[in-house]
Amino acid sequence: MKQIFFTPGPSELFFTVEEHIKSGLKNNIYSVSHRSNEFKIIYESCVENLNELINIPDGYHVSFLSSANEIWERLIQNLVLKDSGHFINGSFSKKFYEFALQNHINAKSYIFDKEEYSTENLSQTHELLSLSLNETSTGIMCDKEKISDIRSKVNKSLISLDCVSGLPSIPFNIKDVDTFYFSVQKCFGLPSGLGVWIYNDKCLDKYHELKEKKITGTYHSLGRLHKMSLKNQTPETPNVLGIYVLSKVLEDMNNIGLETIIRDTNYKSSLIYDTINKHPELDIFIKNKKIQSKTVIVATTKKESTNYIERLREKGLIIGKGYDSATNQIRIANFPTHSKEVFELLCDELNNM
């Protein structure tokens, strides 16, 4: 039976990924040297296609790493000497905060328990303030107006935005943040193993200030990454397959158009929230509509969540468990590869349960 993955990452592959992986095999892409012109062209295309999709402003730069976990570590190593602030609304934003502590940073957490971000009591002295566009564990998003509002109230801090399960489906104004990042196994529908880090000139300035004062890393210090990126290269032998397939998927997304992707995301999220709302055994986990994620929808379940997960699995529809040990939660990804038709099918099956 054909299976469709609605898990929040790794998830269903973007519908063109299989074809691109095979074209890479046919054209020997995975054998070419990462110091060759062939590779530089792949690197450059990938950055250009990302630029076309999300319109990256001047003064922002792109580097390739291995995961969002790695990018958390690099953010702390390269942009923080003493003090960072972390808006926490789930397990992943909490993990980033813990990474800061493990790096002996005087990190401060601001806990938002299923509620909207607020800048009340926010210190103005954090070197880095960390926000999430979308928190994958709880299904809480932050809309673009709120990010702009925070930017307007925070003058001295660099702002980082975790876009792991948000980009490109949830729009935001890039100029409101100094650095943002994502991994490819969520909305972009790639096999996992690649993280993309975007940073502006202010981040580079901060790195140059810090590199005399602390250990900023080795092959993946921001300075080394940036220097190599100017030559369309990576410091190490990277995940060439990932960079190649990402470039191709971005090209496909550009052909579809970002507006269409966002419009479809909104339509599908309305559909699923409506279905959950009306369902006698399901309840929406995040009540405040303003912060309900459009890409990772979390519902609490009356019976144990495995009941629903297994019954949908029998129909070939794979949905996610609650994060960590939550046994009465399901999580449903709404990513660009999920068509309106498969979402309607999923909602029908939920209605029948």
Next chain:
Amino acid sequence: MKQIFFTPGPSELFFTVEEHIKSGLKNNIYSVSHRSNEFKIIYESCVENLNELINIPDGYHVSFLSSANEIWERLIQNLVLKDSGHFINGSFSKKFYEFALQNHINAKSYIFDKEEYSTENLSQTHELLSLSLNETSTGIMCDKEKISDIRSKVNKSLISLDCVSGLPSIPFNIKDVDTFYFSVQKCFGLPSGLGVWIYNDKCLDKYHELKEKKITGTYHSLGRLHKMSLKNQTPETPNVLGIYVLSKVLEDMNNIGLETIIRDTNYKSSLIYDTINKHPELDIFIKNKKIQSKTVIVATTKKESTNYIERLREKGLIIGKGYDSATNQIRIANFPTHSKEVFELLCDELNNM
């Protein structure tokens, strides 16, 4: 025209890789959660297959990272507080030494310029001593007897062995070293983006001693990696495709048998050294037969190396340039996927030039 890559990595894919990547697509391997049982089984199989191939002794453990570059960084972070020693015989061993310096370690280099390792003048107080089974940039290997000899003379240091382009083609006694590592795009013939780190209980002891005294990393500290590996998991969403395909390639290599792989490696390396030796325009770069690499063969060229590289490319045979800016060098990989027949073909074409 079909191309065959003799480049020293990324290189020709192992001949079964295409089939395994496709079976992974067919079976939704790249969509399954990295916290699922399906993934744990893949992880466990990969470790078991590696174990079967190289016979890892008790008290040694396996973790998956992103690259050998990353493993250099983790070795320094987790196993060295103040002092490391580095046997240097090419660009990669030098880079590891530089990583130590960038981590504010009092690192000492021992330079072996195209000569055999020697323990003369070696300090006995290094916390970690770094050796290379095979130095990819210069084509220098270290045979198992020499590694055993060094082990017998170094009592207090942990010994690390860089096996990036050596394993499994060049044999060594695992018990002579405390930790070793490789990346998959060389002898294993996989797409790049995965590094494998093997470490023993002494390394874990050292990590536990150091973690109170310094920053040992976050998601990829040795402690965190090891703790997750006991559950057949990785701390972050890893390169699932890489781990899956590696497991399958290891299974294939076990079917072929390690002895056959090593015997064929030796036959093919004799053939190519003999061809270079007799060639009027080529010269063997490493004269000392005892340290001539069996997996990465380096020759100096009378005319500019591009002459030879381009003429072979016209025949579909892709060989490597000299490392860095060497314009009168060629490098030829002799990996398990290269059959005796394609090596004979390559030697014939070299003879015709």
